Amino acid sequence: MAIISAQGVEKTFRQPKRKPGLAGAITSLFSREFTEVRAVNGISFAIEPGEAVGYLGPNGAGKSTMIKMMTGILVPTAGTLQVLGREPHSNRITNAAEIGVVFGQRSQLWWDLPVRDSFDLNRHIYDIPAHRFAENLARLTTMLDMGGYVDRPVRQLSLGQRMRAEIAMALLHDPKILFLDEPTIGLDVVAKDVVRKFLAEVNRDRGTTIILTTHDLVDIEEICPRLIMVDDGKLLFDGELKHLRQTLGSRRRLKLEFGTDPGPITLKTAALVTDDGLAKHFLLENEQTSILDVLTELGAGHDLTDIKLEEPNIEEVIRTFYQNKPAAVGARP
Amino acid sequence: MRAAAYPAFALTAFQSRLVYRNQVWASAFGDLVSIFARIAIWTAAFAGAAQVDGVTLPEMVTYALLSGPLLYWEYSRVLYDVGDAVRTGDVAVFLLKPLHYPSYLLSTHFGHFAFECVAIVVPVALIVGLTVGLLPPASLFHGLMFFPYWAVSWLILFTLACLCGLLAFWLLTAFSLEWFLMAIMSLFSGAIIPLWFLPTPLATIFGYLPFSWISYYPAAVYLGKLDPTATWLHLGIGLVWLGLLTAAVLALWGKARQRLIVQGG
Structure with missing residues (x-):
């Protein structure tokens, strides 16, 4: 059975129109006009347990919106979305206990405290049994090479170190699904490599399902055999990376x-x-x-x-793909 | 999730404050300056009189310490915390975890408050006590009753700050609200001037608003200015206000959350 299934999922935002100038600001206090923005437009897919899926698209393609819906902090406007057999937003707390989330641009660590203290708070939040916590912490510390800095305050860490800590934090409670929203953003080549190798290993050895959004194609090449490509809220491609290369003509x-x-x-x-x-x-x-x-x-x-x-270089393959923008390829074999 | 997470948040907040030692010195010094300024003002106002309106100068010194640093604590931290988290969408981080955000806030800020008590209020009280002198509670009854009043006062100030922080979600900035809140509260709460020195009509109106439970009533109870019946009665009214404010916070949080999850951060 699919661990995540989306059927015709849509998300429309109503954004208030701002009129320019002071007069505009005053008018908008009394009457507001809205523009409808369709961030996700009829997306369907099914993800099996243990898969690693890359969710790729340009800025504003609706990637983060989709992740937020799957994690239960946004409600779809239409369509059905099921994560671990539940509707995520109406079961937010139950859902939250079984997933791990990393936002590349938002930190979940406590800024002033040593990394270890943030981990310890997570132990309480997720009610992780002491022995399992110790075991996971030791394993993650070794795998992500965090030994040198777990006792240092978060504000003293480099971005690469912080991101490794964020990922470790999201995995301490053995989530069934790990969502990552642009996890390699801003990292240098070495740090990116460490993160990618680690995620591939977690997916392979622990069987954790991984959903990852990114701009960086190498992330997908190294972690995710399966690729979902979106643009303008619509699904462009769903299938294996090598299949994409073939479809597009190398x-x-x-x-x-x-x-x-x-x-x-x-x-x-x-x-x-x-x-x-x-x-x-x-x-x-x-x-x-x-x-x-x-x-x-x-x-x-x-x-x-x-x-x-x-x-052919994959970036170029994808660039050609976006420039030609077929309505929907749906090449999942 | 275990309820044990909430005390852990309080402890974490407490620990995180240990990091900024300079801030502690600055706050303690600021509090000392302001308390001695107020003592000087009251000394001048009393102008050698033994008592004014049945209140003595030592009582006013004690009132200044209780109503200021202890009861009227640094609530703007709550306001900014809530305001920023909601406005920037960082609140999403909390929604991704299996926890109740308002309870998280409560325990975290209780941790901050506990830290400020130990690191700032107690030393300031010691200095004032040793130099100018502080009064003990008026009686055992009043001393004991001060504690429930203290709790109600803390929670009322916390819920008011939360309400303003949450309003930032709709008004986009918590900044103007803070000024508004600061101006109203410093006057209405009795943190600067006790209600007994205000003109009777004003004092009567302020005496029924929730603000006066922040500073005025707890300090007045400590000093024995309320008889036992009035003490119990006002504790009851304070609890009703607290209930209403808590309901308002929860309702507004529900609304903000609904809008966050419908509209996006």
Whole structure:
């Protein structure tokens, strides 16, 4: 049975229209006009226990709104949403006890106190038995390499250390589902890597279901086999990452370098993307095209010095995808 | 969740205050200056008279200490806490946990208050007691009755601050509200001037508003200005006010939560 199921979930916000200036502010005291903003628009999916799902979309695509609905702090305007077999917002407290949530941009740690004290408060809030708490704390401290700073006040920590502590805090009570809203935002390369490896491990070894929103595609590549892509509140794609690559056509990039500028070159087998004179970049439109085909077409006598073929980069795949914006692909196999 | 989490919040708040030692010195010094200023004003006002309206100068010194630092504690922390959490949407963090936000606030701020009592009020009281002198309660009865009055006073001030903080959700800023609240309360509560020095019509009106249970009534009970019957009666009225204010906080919190979860942070 699905651990999370969404059917035609919608969320519409009513935002008061603000009129400019003092006169506008006074008028709006008496009569208010509202604009309706549809942040989530008819989204359906089902997530099985133990899955790791990346929820991807540009700013304002409705990612956080969806997370907030799943965690029970926002009520859907329409549709049905079930988390662990319950409606999250009407069972907020029961739901909260069984999930863990990390907001990349909001801290849940007590600012002035050592990290350990925040953990200890969570022990009370979630009523974690002493032995399990000790066990989890020891395990998380080792896995996230927090030994050096659990006794330091939160305000002295670097962002990377703080984020590791936030994640540990969300896992102390062994939640069945872990929601992460942009957990790697603002982290440096090393810290991102630690967080990603850890989340993948938690998902693999503990079987914790992970739902993660992000802008960073590498997060999804390393943690989430499954990808849900949204834009403008609508579902664009739901399926495996590699499937997305195939669906969108993996366009390989070919770089040709010349000893002397051969002038403009047009080819049938490859489309020119950028021309820097000595170096020219092409996209191979067709999966079957080989370098040999290109070279044959190019012919000899161009003073070619180097050739480089690059596999498509996922960022580019997704950028193309958003730019073309199909209505709904729904490619879940 | 266990109820044990709430005392833990109070303890955490208490501990977190230990971090800012300079703040303690600054508050204690500020309180000392203001209390000695008030003692100086009352000494000048009495101008050598043994008593004014049946009140003696030592009684006024004790009144100044009780009604000021002890009873009229630093409530703006509550107001900002609630106001900021609701306005910025940080309250979502609390909604994500299996806990009751108003109870969380109550225990946290009780922790802050306990800290201020130990670190600021007690030292200030000692200094005033040793230099100017403080009076004991008027009688054992009045001394004992001071405690329930104290509790009611604390909770009334807490609920009033919560109400204003929650209103920030609709009015977008807690700042103007704080000024409003500060002006009204310092006068109506009797924190600066006891009601017995006010013109009778004003004193009668203020005497029935919830504010006077913050400073005036507890201090008056301590000094024995209310006879036993009046003491019990006013405790009852204070409890009714407390009940009404608590209901208002819970209703407003419910509304704010509803709007948060319907409208988003």
